[in-house]
Amino acid sequence: MTKTIIQTNNAPAAIGTYSQAVKSGQTVYISGQIPLVPETMEFVSDDIESQIHQVFKNLSAITEAAGGNLNQIAKLNIFLTDLSCFPLVNQIMTEYFQTPYPARAAVGVKELPKAALVEMDAIMELLE
Numbered sequence: 001m002t003k004t005i006i007q008t009n010n011a012p013a014a015i016g017t018y019s020q021a022v023k024s025g026q027t028v029y030i031s032g033q034i035p036l037v038p039e040t041m042e043f044v045s046d047d048i049e050s051q052i053h054q055v056f057k058n059l060s061a062i063t064e065a066a067g068g069n070l071n072q073i074a075k076l077n078i079f080l081t082d083l084s085c086f087p088l089v090n091q092i093m094t095e096y097f098q099t100p101y102p103a104r105a106a107v108g109v110k111e112l113p114k115a116a117l118v119e120m121d122a123i124m125e126l127l128e
Contacts, residue, residue, distance in 0.1 A: 001024055002024070003022050003023070004022070004023040004024075005019045005020075005021075006021035006022065006023055006030075006065050006066045007019065007020050007021075007065065008062060008064070008065035010038055010061035010064075011033065011038055011058045011061040011062045011065070012034070012037075012038050012041060012058060013038070013041065015041075015113070018031050020065075021062050021065075021066055023126075026127075027124070027125055027126075028063070028066045028068065028123070028126060030059060030062050030063070030066075030121055030122040030123070031121060032120065032121040033058040033059050033119065033120055034055065034112060034113055034114060034118070034119045035052075035054035035055050035116055035117075036054070036058070036114075038058070043114070048082070048088065048117045049088060049092070051117050052089055052092045052118050053092060055118055055119070055120050056092065056095075056096045056120075059120060063122075066124065067126055068124050068127070070096050070097055071098050072124045072125060072127065073097075073102045073122045074102055074103060074124065075102055075104070075122060075123040076105075076120060076121075076122045077104070077107070077120060077121050077122070078105065078106045078107070078119075078120050079106075079107050079109050079112060079118065079119040079120070080106065080107070080108055080109070080117065081108070081109060081112060081117050081118075082108070083106065085117070086106050089118070
């Protein structure tokens with residue numbers, strides 16, 4: 001198995017022992033993204049709506065660095081500290097994805113890194 005590390009300055013730098021994404025074959029495994037602005041490595045805002053948009057922007061930058069786009073995500077995992085915000089995620093997601101939408105899971109969690117309100121990771125399949 002050959003692994004290719006995907007890295008872009010247009011998404012937050014890894015803040016631990018992981019890569020932004022790893023490509024194996026035509027599959028790209030994207031690490032969890034929290035709402036950090038890449039240039040400052042600070043949260044975009046304390047507002048959940050702004051945080052959701054920033055996470056989608058970060059995911060988009062990584063998919064593009066890997067040679068794809070958000071619509072090639074096959075599986076999206078969403079972690080929220082407040083599951084009552086899930087309808088807002090659904091609403092915002094329509095601004096970034098086209099049908100057919102990816103398979104998806106939403107999980108309520110007690111806390112996220114740096115006290116983020118939302119985190120998402122994904123698996124993307126590149127077109128050959």
